[in-house]
Amino acid sequence: AQKVTQAQTEISVVEKEDVTLDCVYETRDTTYYLFWYKQPPSGELVFLIRRNSFDEQNEISGRYSWNFQKSTSSFNFTITASQVVDSAVYFCALSEENRDDKIIFGKGTRLHILP
Amino acid sequence: GAGVSQSPRYKVAKRGQDVALRCDPISGHVSLFWYQQALGQGPEFLTYFQNEAQLDKSGLPSDRFFAERPEGSVSTLKIQRTQQEDSAVYLCASSLFRLSGESDQPQHFGDGTRLSIL
Numbered sequence: 569a570q571k572v573t574q575a576q577t578e579i580s581v582v583e584k585e586d587v588t589l590d591c592v593y594e595t596r597d598t599t600y601y602l603f604w605y606k607q608p609p610s611g612e613l614v615f616l617i618r619r620n621s622f623d624e625q626n627e628i629s630g631r632y633s634w635n636f637q638k639s640t641s642s643f644n645f646t647i648t649a650s651q652v653v654d655s656a657v658y659f660c661a662l663s664e665e666n667r668d669d670k671i672i673f674g675k676g677t678r679l680h681i682l683p
Numbered sequence: 684g685a686g687v688s689q690s691p692r693y694k695v696a697k698r699g700q701d702v703a704l705r706c707d708p709i710s711g712h713v714s715l716f717w718y719q720q721a722l723g724q725g726p727e728f729l730t731y732f733q734n735e736a737q738l739d740k741s742g743l744p745s746d747r748f749f750a751e752r753p754e755g756s757v758s759t760l761k762i763q764r765t766q767q768e769d770s771a772v773y774l775c776a777s778s779l780f781r782l783s784g785e786s787d788q789p790q791h792f793g794d795g796t797r798l799s800i801l
Contacts (some may be wrong), residue, residue, distance in 0.1 A: 611794050613795075615789040671728065
């Protein structure tokens with residue numbers, strides 16, 4: 569069965585600190601996709617990244633970076649030099665190749681960046 | 684429009700009433716998805732359309748939930764005889780193709796409809 573676990577319910581860090589959001593997933597498929605979404609207070613889900621299970625290269629986009637470790641079924645997300653505007657709920661998610669009509673979301677990590 | 688539009692933004696209904704939630708996807712997007720997000724939880728899949736065809740409705744929690752997309756664009760999620768446990772944010776998303784198919788096009792989400800059942 570598919571499952572996404574975000575063990576950190578809530579994290580608070582002071583602005584400019586680095587912060588890593590953990591994500592562990594379970595799937596029986598060999599081909600799957602992993603996602604991170606940001607949900608600010610406005611409620612809209614903002615797409616951050618989609619990663620194919622065959623591509624284990626880490627990715628960096630500005631202050632954001634993602635570490636995909638297939639051996640530990642983890643897809644962690646790091647924000648470097650955090651800013652107050654990064655405060656939001658962050659969701660890790662999974663979809664399987666043969667069931668690509670649905671995304672399975674984790675319960676989210678609420679991130680507070682304190683000024 | 685520029686993004687996925689959902690209306691109303693907020694809906695309050697008394698238990699037992701029927702409600703209808705509207706989703707206007709991005710023009711030209713083939714796929715449309717509905718999700719339910721309870722307070723403090725991640726979104727949970729409800730149903731999926733490819734054009735006007737409802738290909739998966741396995742996430743609909745009961746037969747009181749019904750979704751349609753008759754012309755392959757606007758979609759309506761209807762909940763009959765609402766119950767308090769239906770209170771949630773209902774999110775709609777659209778994508779150009781299938782979720783994770785030929786393209787890297789992500790799902791684009793609307794702001795959601797916050798439904799409160801009294």
